């Protein structure tokens with residue numbers, strides 16, 4: 239069968255078929271939004287970047303021990319194009335796959351995935367619980383505190399930024415900008431009446 243570009247609707251219904259956990263859906267939406275923001279910033283294919291961001295952890299709820307590999311199987315069955323599948327696999331480079339990020343899309347996905355977790359954790363300890371009034375400085379402070387959101391692998395993020403040739407501060411700003419666009423959907427709109 240000829241490969242056609244998967245659309246956002248198809249990706250989202252597949253995501254919901256395999257994931258019931260609200261936190262995982264919110265993570266997928268956050269990564270999608272950041273990928274879209276970064277694609278626009280770079281003048282790239284926003285739909286493709288967004289769809290890959292949305293689907294990247296497809297198998298994580300049901301097959302955490304086969305993370306990435308199971309997604310490869312599912313997307314292959316669904317006739318997804320090989321470049322989409324490769325991009326998804328590359329986010330697990332050095333962790334659960336040996337597919338090294340090569341394209342800009344792959345490098346951005348690798349770099350921002352963990353960072354969305356640190357940004358979310360930082361928002362949730364703020365009085366406003368809002369990503370809309372938070373800047374990169376707040377996240378940088380938490381970055382240094384290794385006991386804060388200890389599960390977030392700072393080394394992976396640093397490696398991603400290095401691959402992209404940008405500093406972590408710029409990456410953090412991009413992630414915040416992307417996540418702001420879906421603040422309501424990912425539960426990070428907070429209380430506008432509380433500042434800080």
Ligand SMILES: [Fe+2]
Pocket residue numbers: 294295298305329330
């Ligand atoms: Fe993952």
Ligand SMILES: [Fe+2]
Pocket residue numbers: 265269294295351352
């Ligand atoms: Fe992820």
